[in-house]
Amino acid sequence: MASSADIVVKHFRQILIWPLQLMPTPHKDGEHRAMGRQWEAMEEAAAAGSPWQPRPTEFDGDPEQFEERHYREFVTFLPYVQRFLYGENRASNLGSYGHSPLHVFRRTDISTVLMMFKDGAVHHFKVAHIDLYFFYDVDVVILAFEIMGDNLPLKRVQDALFRFGRAFPAQWDEDATAANCLRKVAWLNADGDVIAESDFEDRAGYLAHLGQYRAPRMAAHWDFLLQPLVLHHSSAVGALRYRQIEYHRMPILAYLAVDDPFKLSEEDFYRLGMVTRPGHSDSQPYTQKMFDEFERTCCYDRFWVPERGHATASTRMMCNGHAFVMVGMHGNEFYSNPYTGILGQFRHQHFLMALIAHFHKAALLMFSDRLAVALSELNLKDVRSIRTFKREIRLLLEGFLRFNQRYWFREVSNQVVSDQLFQMMSHHLSTDRLHQDVKDSVQSMNQYLENDDLRRQADTVVRLTVVTVFGLIGTTITGFLGMNLFGLADESGWIKLAYFAMVSVPIVWLIFLTVAKSKVLSEFLDAVSDERISFVHTVKILANIWRKKKS
Template sequence: MTDGLDASKILVDGFTEILFWPLNLDLGPKTTTDALKKAMIKVEDGLKDEEIWQEVKDPLRALDEGSDEEKNKREAYAAFVYFHPFIQKVLFPKTDDPNRLLRQFRRSGITHMTAVFKNLSLTFVVKRCHLYLISETGTALFVLEISTQHLLSLDKVQTILEILRRAYPPFWETDKKAGNIPGNIPREVFWHGPKEDRHQPPLTFEDCWEQVAAKDTRRTPRARHWEEVLGKAFFEHPWMQVTDERIPAMAWISVDQPKEISYGDWVRLAFLDSPGLAKIPYGSGYLTDFEKNHCYDAFWNPKENLTTRYLVSGYGFVSVGDKDSGYFKDAIHQHFRRHYFYMGLIAHLQTAILLSLSDRLSDANELDDQDAQDLQKSTLDFTHRLWFPEISNHVQGRALFALWRRHLGTDRLYEQVMREAQEHNAFLNVQADRKAAEAATTLNLIATIGLSLSLVAGILGMNVLVDAGPMPVVLQEKTSLKSAASWDWSHLPLVLNTLTMVLGLSAVGLLLLPKEKGSLLGKAGKGLVVAAILAGVGWAVSSLWRYAP
């Protein structure tokens, strides 16, 4: 299995790479659905105001190229009918659909990209530079497709696959003359357009350290060439990396001798690893069942001239075939750019959104009722609108998508998020039951006061405060209201007794009600005790007044 040519001796005459960079808005603790929607509106407005991004009105025709209209229609048609109808609604919504889940933008002004590596400098054609946004979850997915027809050796392709997809330097090397050198990232990247070239100086260690060590805005850094292509307006918002520095990628590679690729280089291609001296880059135990777990070999049998192989590792998807196969260079290349690309788009969006929901559910217990319900609705909407274990009836499509999702761990992540959502929903139900119990307690309070009033009225009668007797003469001399309604002031102690009885019985009733820590009754417990004491004092005073000689 280790036999084969050295990677430097295998020629690549066709190379296409597509990068998927998933990002989620990070609005801090207690992020709400409404806040995400408002923030995404600002993102879209900023993209339009900057005028380097234009919204794609018809996603079905987003990849139209050249002047061959019939060819563009055929390719768009083949991609559309490849997927289930519910996938078609997500990927290719109607042009006038205001409720489309995905909003797609196209970057203008960039036609080529030059990447400078340690021992290699290469210019690529930029075939696609798109940005997908989902407002409800605050998710963005940046897509860059580059291609070259330059003859390359397979080891150089491996270097490109390993280095180009880095979002920031994972480490720094030290050189006595050059100082700190960023590791595993292009030394420089230039963007070329019909009007101007765009270039930012490479990151320095001080730049990266300031971003990592900042107390208020501590975050992972970003390479300047990615900030340049996405634009200032986009990065005015707090985007969070979904993955580490390795941006997921797809690659289509046309080689002159696919059957001469060694086992170790197949492993490197599957894991998007750089070339190395070792025949096998990992231990044999780690690579148990490599072909079964990472290779789709329905069209791989070199003895029978079947020379197309697919390698899947979750963050990587690589299609390798013979340069002399017209079918691989035409049909498979088209499928790679459309059919397989859309598989990857769905798979990586699912992962990014699930991670966003999981992050929000971790703070869900601190949300108010309405925001908590909105979060539950967002989880349910994801299940109904973007959770697809299968996306096509085609055997190959089902198998590749299942393999891709398995390596991304999408099913496991989905189960985790659903479990978190269920636990949060259970918490909401407990809160609702508690509020219902507090409402019942309030009703009991009202009933207790009413019972006290009814008891007093039953003992003293309903007319205790009404009497036609004349006002005392002493008081008549001290008031000008001689014609006022008469009142028997001898009833005043009885009135005071009545009021204090009501207060006392109500206080005793409240004290007897069950009280939870932190509840209204629990906090008012001391006040109720004081009220009961005052009621007793009032009762004693009024009784002395009433029965004094």
């Protein structure tokens, strides 16, 4: 078997999928906008000259120019997924909800990514597209960043997969360079000029930011790319604010086309599928048990039969949740065709499946985070805090119900390959378990609110009952006497008004006093009705009315 150093990747694609949590944007009057409406502010920024501009869909052009690859992409998905991704024709009188809840923005000012690796080598990767996906009614945004390159050594591809998608350094080496990041990343425009570059070497800046905000700082090139979105835990000024929601390594999709994929070793596939750094040819750090486990849980080998050695059985797909990687034969037209082949499916169907799976996880993590924040800010001694907590929980409950109806689905396609790959992605991302956890938390919170409302209603009933019972005494007495204690029929209006005021004030005071002491009075009534309690103890309970509460 050939050494990995001899293997050349004829064509390489890498797509970063970076989910971020959006913070609610305030209105001018201080109130928060509805959840998941930040795309409106992006449209305003686009009109003001932002590099992020709304991306037209394939359905916005001339229907006669509609391409077959778009058709193939559309029919891959089930109808409810089609409505999520593409919307419906608003001209149809079927009561549909119209456009897709996806709002996509694209920037085209970055044409090349410069990567400087640890050994000092510099490679330029062409940018295929850079998109931001906003989701109606959900405070999540996803960055999709696709790059491509040709004729690259396999080890260089492994290194790019391992190091490129890093939002910030996790640590630094002894030479003050970021341990697992590239030495330098730069965005270049069409003229080759540097628009922005990384600052991984600024160790002091990252440490100071974490010490001040208790949140890591994004690398300079990513921070520049996302503008006008700004990091929430920072001094940056901006209405569109985001925060990290997952691990700092961005999920990826990768496509590799080589002359002979059968020459890749088990270790090569493991490093690609698990997105680890390239190893040395004289080292074998992995055991056969690890390879077997990887092949059993992360490899989709429907089109991979190495013993046959045929082009139709030379495509291997690997998925571990963090990454979806496929390797195939460059000379196989079906694998390399960007329109009707697997390359076209990778860039469209497989990308959209990964987008949906990661959106599901990000949205559920967002709901979980909001629930935790709402609970942490609850102060049972503060009436205003309790009201805010109830309002936030009810809003989250409404948002979660809408998420379930509009976005949550366990199947995306009836096509065998697409369905199995999506199930594989969802399984590794544990979205079903996470959905159940969030559902249980939301229901528990809602049950707490319902129980609290019932308790308050029960307290109100007790107070009304106490007032009614003690008011019944006065009502019975005055009724027995015919309510004619005083003959005021012949008195003037002022005298009658004076008597009315003299009677009303003490009665109102007595009623409010009864309400205020209703808890103790209810205990007194319970004691009176309980034959096992002595008269002396009943009187003591009544005497507690005038005792002051201990602080």
